[in-house]
Amino acid sequence: MGVWQIVKLAVKGIQANKMRSFLTMLGVIIGVAAVIILVSIGAGTSKSVTDRIEGMGSNLISVNMRGSGSSAVLTYEEVMQWKERTGIKGIAPVVNGSVSVKYGSNKYDTSLEGVNDEYREVRNHNVQRGRFIIPADISFRQKVALLGTEVSRQLFGTMNPVGETVKINGINFKVVGLLEEKGSESMGSNDDKVIIPFSTAERLMTSIGVRNVYIQAESPEMVESVVAQIENFLYRKTNDEEAYRVFNQAEMLSTVNQVTGMLTAMLGGIASISLLVGGIGIMNIMLVSVTERTREIGIRKAVGAKRRDILRQFLIEALVVSGTGGIIGITLGIGGSRLLGSLMSIPTEVSLKVMGLAFGFSVLIGIIFGMYPANKAAKLNPIEALRFE
Numbered sequence: 001m002g003v004w005q006i007v008k009l010a011v012k013g014i015q016a017n018k019m020r021s022f023l024t025m026l027g028v029i030i031g032v033a034a035v036i037i038l039v040s041i042g043a044g045t046s047k048s049v050t051d052r053i054e055g056m057g058s059n060l061i062s063v064n065m066r067g068s069g070s071s072a073v074l075t076y077e078e079v080m081q082w083k084e085r086t087g088i089k090g091i092a093p094v095v096n097g098s099v100s101v102k103y104g105s106n107k108y109d110t111s112l113e114g115v116n117d118e119y120r121e122v123r124n125h126n127v128q129r130g131r132f133i134i135p136a137d138i139s140f141r142q143k144v145a146l147l148g149t150e151v152s153r154q155l156f157g158t159m160n161p162v163g164e165t166v167k168i169n170g171i172n173f174k175v176v177g178l179l180e181e182k183g184s185e186s187m188g189s190n191d192d193k194v195i196i197p198f199s200t201a202e203r204l205m206t207s208i209g210v211r212n213v214y215i216q217a218e219s220p221e222m223v224e225s226v227v228a229q230i231e232n233f234l235y236r237k238t239n240d241e242e243a244y245r246v247f248n249q250a251e252m253l254s255t256v257n258q259v260t261g262m263l264t265a266m267l268g269g270i271a272s273i274s275l276l277v278g279g280i281g282i283m284n285i286m287l288v289s290v291t292e293r294t295r296e297i298g299i300r301k302a303v304g305a306k307r308r309d310i311l312r313q314f315l316i317e318a319l320v321v322s323g324t325g326g327i328i329g330i331t332l333g334i335g336g337s338r339l340l341g342s343l344m345s346i347p348t349e350v351s352l353k354v355m356g357l358a359f360g361f362s363v364l365i366g367i368i369f370g371m372y373p374a375n376k377a378a379k380l381n382p383i384e385a386l387r388f389e
Helices: 003-015 018-055 076-084 135-139 149-156 198-204 220-238 249-292 294-302 307-344 352-378 382-387
Strands: 060-065 088-103 106-115 127-130 144-147 165-168 171-179 193-197 212-217 244-248
Touching: 003 018, 003 307, 018 249, 018 307, 018 352, 060 220, 076 088, 088 149, 088 198, 106 149, 106 198, 135 198, 144 149, 144 165, 149 171, 193 198, 212 220, 220 244, 249 294, 249 307, 249 352, 294 307, 307 352
Parallel strands: 106 193, 144 171
Antiparallel strands: 060 212, 060 244, 088 106, 088 165, 088 212, 127 171, 144 193, 165 171
């Protein structure tokens, strides 16, 4: 008997019990859809976090001084001399603090960063209106400020803030720029802050010295070399490895990818349990089908059907059930992931690889759990099968 004829017989067997076949497929449908939805959420979230880290600046290295005493504080001039070292493209020392910003009757508490002109390229912080900090602002301690989009929204609404004057901790500052919207990162929102010249921030925050520095390496290949140079300098200065922390973007990305990869695999594994349950359902219903069609099997064997024909028929029947369930599950999974992402503002990313694996697993489930019922049907004695009532 040809394969196509066996497929037609298998399809007819499924159509004879449509509701039962659909309920059998349901476990596979739910399993495949769950795998695609959960893995797409994990992959989308991972990509979103990765994009945000990469958006912080290319080849970024961060230095944080954590110790106490004069040896744990760097001077602005000392830090800027690092630019003479091999592999360093840009350096942006930062003074951090919390301030109160006021415009008219509107008041808003936010974070402040005192930066230099290189901060723009090192941290990939561009302006959508106005200009960034320039060297003259630092040299003459100019009282100029750039606002993040959230600060601007709180103080000015939809109005253009550039050219207006705001009070930062009671001191007048002219707004010279509006930052581009960047979203949040591990250290807080990039949009909920005010940027002023480094020298002005030192005086405003009464903070002398540098505790945070961002460094841009010339290329990804130079990152490790730059990190080694900076760590060597800091150790010689402080004689204490706990007094500072140097980490680079590549390490951060690697850690994030490991964590999100494990999370995605865990979500996919949990969803795969539904497929196993669906496979058990397929085995159960196929065993019932074999029992119900025992006489039919006997007649087919009596007219010349071979054992392999019976085996193929029931195995293909199980494959059709699982394969159809897999296709429906893929469709629901794609639609469900997009709908969930839209309703909950969760990033999702459906890949062909995941869909292929989910469908392949559903077919494999059909083979594994359909083999025993098919083998049982193929082994039936034709004489006993014909006597079956």
